[in-house]
Amino acid sequence: MATTTSVDNVRRLNLATFFCLYIAQFIPSTFITTAMQVTMRQANYGLATIGLLHLVHIPWLVKFLWAPMVDRQCSHLASYRRFILLMESIYALSIMCIGFLDISADIYFIFVLVFISMFASATQDIATDGLAVRAFSKGDHSAVNSMQSMGRYAGAFLGSGIFIVMLDHFGWSVVFPLLGLVAWLMVVPLQFNKKIRIEPRLPKQRAKLMDFMWFFSRREIIPHVIFLLLYFMGIIGIIANVRPYMVDLGYNMKEIGVWFGMVGTATSFVMAWVAHLLIRRISMYRARLLVAFMIVTAPLYFILLTFITPTLPMIVGGLLLVKTCHAFASIVVYTTAMDCVREGREGTDFTIQVVVVHLSSSLISIISGGVGEWLDYRGLYLIELGIALISLFYVIRVFKPNQMQAKW
Numbered sequence: 001m002a003t004t005t006s007v008d009n010v011r012r013l014n015l016a017t018f019f020c021l022y023i024a025q026f027i028p029s030t031f032i033t034t035a036m037q038v039t040m041r042q043a044n045y046g047l048a049t050i051g052l053l054h055l056v057h058i059p060w061l062v063k064f065l066w067a068p069m070v071d072r073q074c075s076h077l078a079s080y081r082r083f084i085l086l087m088e089s090i091y092a093l094s095i096m097c098i099g100f101l102d103i104s105a106d107i108y109f110i111f112v113l114v115f116i117s118m119f120a121s122a123t124q125d126i127a128t129d130g131l132a133v134r135a136f137s138k139g140d141h142s143a144v145n146s147m148q149s150m151g152r153y154a155g156a157f158l159g160s161g162i163f164i165v166m167l168d169h170f171g172w173s174v175v176f177p178l179l180g181l182v183a184w185l186m187v188v189p190l191q192f193n194k195k196i197r198i199e200p201r202l203p204k205q206r207a208k209l210m211d212f213m214w215f216f217s218r219r220e221i222i223p224h225v226i227f228l229l230l231y232f233m234g235i236i237g238i239i240a241n242v243r244p245y246m247v248d249l250g251y252n253m254k255e256i257g258v259w260f261g262m263v264g265t266a267t268s269f270v271m272a273w274v275a276h277l278l279i280r281r282i283s284m285y286r287a288r289l290l291v292a293f294m295i296v297t298a299p300l301y302f303i304l305l306t307f308i309t310p311t312l313p314m315i316v317g318g319l320l321l322v323k324t325c326h327a328f329a330s331i332v333v334y335t336t337a338m339d340c341v342r343e344g345r346e347g348t349d350f351t352i353q354v355v356v357v358h359l360s361s362s363l364i365s366i367i368s369g370g371v372g373e374w375l376d377y378r379g380l381y382l383i384e385l386g387i388a389l390i391s392l393f394y395v396i397r398v399f400k401p402n403q404m405q406a407k408w
Helices: 002-042 047-065 067-073 077-098 107-135 138-170 172-185 188-192 211-217 221-230 233-248 253-282 284-305 312-338 346-398
Strands: none
Touching (some): 047 346, 107 346, 211 346
């Protein structure tokens, strides 16, 4: 009994360590995206200049290009600690320096610092994901992925909520240095956690520069990539247009912020952990199938709303449904991705799969607005329902009970 308790305590400590690492990535990025747009507009910058801010996210979309180099550098636990600390220090220092600049006079220098911080954050994420794959057994992959999602949701809540309020009260020069300090402190638990254990890599197991290309060279990986592309599609268009939909129904900024920003994010945070418990209880195969069914219900629910004048409880019910589906789908997708990595290329392979998911989600988010304007909300939801059904049939067709993991 004592041994079991000790193992559980170590597991909780390690999960908390990774929760802190993922919060460190998402608090500054969500804060910067929100704060910079508002502050630049208040400083009378044009929409075209503000639009350039989206370019700073490029490192997160192309980080797979240097992921093999990160895998190659991180062969044992000490190297992971040093590398993550280095990237987090660059990340935090860049953010701190922004607080000492004037947005009216130094905007392009600020852009450079934000870009550097995003590059460091994306690179740290490669190492963090690689370490997560190696530090936890396959049975705990859903747990560490729930920490990733919960860290993202907590970071978004703090970065786009608490720190924005602080910015209004204390100003640019106080909040940015504080934000950098908080981000840096989140990496401290990793440096002092002596319970994490990984097996050192042999030289022949280390990644090579062009390893990201070989990920797609195997025929058996194609069905898996199609799964990554399809699984989220049935709800992404809905989530991307929930706020405009609520505006069209007459809800104001405060109401949307409370229900979508606060209640919706809190729901996602809780459901990310519930999804992990579900996977452990009923198996990945059943969870993948159940969540695919759940995703079908989301567009169906919103289609029904278009035939009536929905009340606030109905809207909130739909919002909670789609947020729950997204949280569940995130854990299913990222746990599946974590199980499909090659030895010595853990960070590279997981990064590639995450980028595939993000590109798919970004594309659907962009297209869905035009589809909604062309076909109205009901037409958009009908298309989302069709995609969700295709995804469900694909999951039924491709994944089988007790299916053995492919050899990578």
